[in-house]
Amino acid sequence: MTDLIQPPRAEQRPHRYDAHGETIEDPWHWLRDPGYPQVHDEQVLAYLQAENDYFQQAMQPHQGLIDTLFGEMKGRLKEDESSVPIRDGEWLYWWAFSPGAQYRSWYRKKFAGGPDELLFDEPAEAEGKEYFRLGAIEASPDGRLLAVLVDDNGSERFKLRIRDIASGKDIETVTDVAIGQPVWSSDSQGIVFNEVNENWRSYRARFHRLGRPADEDVTLYEETEELGFSVHLSRSQDRELIFIATGDNATTEVRFVPAADPTAAPVLISPRKEKCEYSVDSAHGKLWIVTNDEHVNFRLAEADPAAPNEWTTVIAGSAQVYLRGATSFRDHLAITQRVEGLDQLVLRKYSGEETRIPFGEASYSAGFGGNPEFAPDAYRLIYSSMVTPQTVYDYHPHSGELETLKVQEIPSGYDPSLYRTERLMVAARDGQRVPVSVVYPRDFSKDGTGKLLLYAYGAYGYAVPPSFSTSRISLLDRGWAFAIAHIRGGDDLGHDWFLQGKLDKRTNTFNDFVDSAKGLIAAGFTSPGNIAIQGGSAGGELMGAVANSDPALWGAVVADVPFVDVLNTMLDDTLPLTPGEWPEWGNPITDKAAFELIRSYSPYDNVKAQDYPPMLITGGLNDPRVTYWEPAKWAARLRATKTDGNVLLLKINMGAGHGGKSGRWDHLKEIAEAYAFMLTQVGGEEEGEKEPSPNPLPQAGEGS
Numbered sequence: 001m002t003d004l005i006q007p008p009r010a011e012q013r014p015h016r017y018d019a020h021g022e023t024i025e026d027p028w029h030w031l032r033d034p035g036y037p038q039v040h041d042e043q044v045l046a047y048l049q050a051e052n053d054y055f056q057q058a059m060q061p062h063q064g065l066i067d068t069l070f071g072e073m074k075g076r077l078k079e080d081e082s083s084v085p086i087r088d089g090e091w092l093y094w095w096a097f098s099p100g101a102q103y104r105s106w107y108r109k110k111f112a113g114g115p116d117e118l119l120f121d122e123p124a125e126a127e128g129k130e131y132f133r134l135g136a137i138e139a140s141p142d143g144r145l146l147a148v149l150v151d152d153n154g155s156e157r158f159k160l161r162i163r164d165i166a167s168g169k170d171i172e173t174v175t176d177v178a179i180g181q182p183v184w185s186s187d188s189q190g191i192v193f194n195e196v197n198e199n200w201r202s203y204r205a206r207f208h209r210l211g212r213p214a215d216e217d218v219t220l221y222e223e224t225e226e227l228g229f230s231v232h233l234s235r236s237q238d239r240e241l242i243f244i245a246t247g248d249n250a251t252t253e254v255r256f257v258p259a260a261d262p263t264a265a266p267v268l269i270s271p272r273k274e275k276c277e278y279s280v281d282s283a284h285g286k287l288w289i290v291t292n293d294e295h296v297n298f299r300l301a302e303a304d305p306a307a308p309n310e311w312t313t314v315i316a317g318s319a320q321v322y323l324r325g326a327t328s329f330r331d332h333l334a335i336t337q338r339v340e341g342l343d344q345l346v347l348r349k350y351s352g353e354e355t356r357i358p359f360g361e362a363s364y365s366a367g368f369g370g371n372p373e374f375a376p377d378a379y380r381l382i383y384s385s386m387v388t389p390q391t392v393y394d395y396h397p398h399s400g401e402l403e404t405l406k407v408q409e410i411p412s413g414y415d416p417s418l419y420r421t422e423r424l425m426v427a428a429r430d431g432q433r434v435p436v437s438v439v440y441p442r443d444f445s446k447d448g449t450g451k452l453l454l455y456a457y458g459a460y461g462y463a464v465p466p467s468f469s470t471s472r473i474s475l476l477d478r479g480w481a482f483a484i485a486h487i488r489g490g491d492d493l494g495h496d497w498f499l500q501g502k503l504d505k506r507t508n509t510f511n512d513f514v515d516s517a518k519g520l521i522a523a524g525f526t527s528p529g530n531i532a533i534q535g536g537s538a539g540g541e542l543m544g545a546v547a548n549s550d551p552a553l554w555g556a557v558v559a560d561v562p563f564v565d566v567l568n569t570m571l572d573d574t575l576p577l578t579p580g581e582w583p584e585w586g587n588p589i590t591d592k593a594a595f596e597l598i599r600s601y602s603p604y605d606n607v608k609a610q611d612y613p614p615m616l617i618t619g620g621l622n623d624p625r626v627t628y629w630e631p632a633k634w635a636a637r638l639r640a641t642k643t644d645g646n647v648l649l650l651k652i653n654m655g656a657g658h659g660g661k662s663g664r665w666d667h668l669k670e671i672a673e674a675y676a677f678m679l680t681q682v683g684g685e686e687e688g689e690k691e692p693s694p695n696p697l698p699q700a701g702e703g704s
Contacts (some may be wrong), residue, residue, distance in 0.1 A: 192262050229247055389406050
């Protein structure tokens with residue numbers, strides 16, 4: 001393309017600081033507005049807008065492809081999609097989309113029969129807003145009131161509003177800075193909620209009595225000991241207790257109060273111990289605790305609420321079985337576990353008898369979902385695989401029947417026999433074997449000529465599920481394969497798999513991804529340069545690291561809200577997430593070894609004078625998780641340093657946060673843009689484009 005405007009060139013301004021005897025140069029530091037989270041600096045905004053204008057012009061020739069992809073993706077989604085109703089007491093609750101609507105509407109009706117009631121109409125609430133997100137919706141125990149959390153700018157500071165269901169009117173706003181899941185008191189006269197401070201840290205749990213002024217709200221717990229700890233709320237399945245948990249990515253501490261009396265003195269279950277995690281539920285007068293205190297893959301214990309720190313093992317930890325969670329219903333403990341990387345759902349009677357719910361495919365994603373009642377007749381499950389659309393089941397424990405309630409409908413049509421899926425075990429450079437889930441067209445030739453999108457996340461113990469995607473079909477139907485690398489940093493193969501990808505072992509994550517790509521090449525799926533890669537947030541950090549280390553492998557890179565300015569962020573304890581992130585990445589402020597390791601891989605700090613593949617980078621101006629200046633600074637350094645002529649695009653959502661645009665169609669358009677970028681740059685639908693030569697005039701800080 002010869003008629004593109006010049007790519008933006010962010011000015012370099014001298015900025016340096018010293019740490020551990022080393023001097024760090026950061027000439028694009030000025031892109032961080034000192035007034036953040038407010039961004040008003042005219043030069044910053046002008047640069048971001050210039051990048052967005054450049055993105056729009058660069059993608060304009062491909063608008064036809066984007067529109068085609070969007071049409072395909074939209075055609076696979078049922079416009080009037082609705083959820084399977086969930087019973088909670090005398091009510092059935094569900095959500096539904098109206099045709100054309102970007103957002104859901106929420107309904108209920110009496111289980112015994114009666115008219116549908118509209119509880120909350122997201123399309124009406126989102127009218128005229130560039131961004132809208134419903135963070136939580138919770139009916140009161142007496143069924144008269146609704147608590148809703150709403151974010152209308154992407155900052156993840158939610159307004160907690162109480163609505164009278166009968167009139168549809170809000171009766172009060174409890175706070176403008178709530179986050180997480182609120183919990184009603186048993187009498188429906190008050191609500192427990194979390195608040196964030198000015199640094200977006202969820203630091204305290206409070207109780208609000210309806211109709212009383214905010215200055216009478218009672219603080220149930222406030223985290224004052226650990227800077228990086230966040231506070232979270234949950235309710236026991238038997239609805240007797242409200243749990244107040246505090247912790248970071250490696251350590252937890254939990255208290256409880258009676259749901260009937262939330263202002264009672266919180267009872268500490270077990271004091272915090274470094275690198276000890278536990279979660280709790282209650283039933284039949286006992287606490288049920290999942291903890292890694294004795295085994296890396298967790299054990300299940302029980303305790304008397306009167307002696308909550310005295311734990312007795314119910315299920316011992318196992319090297320083969322990774323225990324991920326347990327919910328205590330009246331008749332069963334519903335246990336989620338993973339064996340050899342595959343989800344297992346187990347119902348365990350309190351007598352000890354266990355039943356594993358069977359699934360037929362070799363690779364899949366399954367979980368309990370939508371079970372609010374304490375004593376259900378059946379347990380609701382959600383299931384899919386890379387070729388099987390999402391399926392909602394009820395499992396009937398007395399008969400063993402797995403009743404199909406709904407299979408995701410693909411209005412434009414879908415034939416699973418046209419696709420194949422398999423699971424590879426790829427040898428990493430240190431001998432570990434990394435699972436890779438692959439889906440591809442039935443007629444895909446494994447002769448090394450194929451094009452492939454490789455996706456991964458690789459942090460915080462999150463395992464990317466091998467589940468179904470309607471959008472992905474647009475790549476498969478163009479002859480591509482799609483693969484998920486289940487790399488260390490996730491917990492796909494157990495909790496130790498996560499530990500092997502954090503702190504001083506972080507580079508295993510990057511190596512596993514590169515080695516997965518090489519394994520796919522060896523298996524004939526693709527070849528160097530025919531691989532598009534994508535990851536977001538911590539997965540965006542992964543994209544930056546492997547773009548630096550192995551640029552010739554990749555035909556295109558898509559990095560969404562990428563955490564790439566790792567060293568500067570981890571050195572700044574005033575940022576919202578930094579102290580809580582130290583258990584994941586290390587604390588370079590106090591630990592020189594952590595400083596040196598992070599500096600060695602931080603993508604922004606390791607951009608080299610070398611050829612890079614075509615790159616699409618995204619960010620959100622209001623993102624509290626990965627601040628907008630991280631992708632902006634990274635793009636600026638790449639433009640000033642790389643030696644190739646490949647296109648580099650930066651798109652900053654000026655009215656959104658970490659998740660991109662909020663409406664379902666707007667979100668699809670962003671997926672279509674990313675796919676169009678891959679298809680064109682890897683040589684699919686159209687020829688890849690080259691970026692015009694950068695402006696040769698020197699910039700500030702570069703000399704004259």
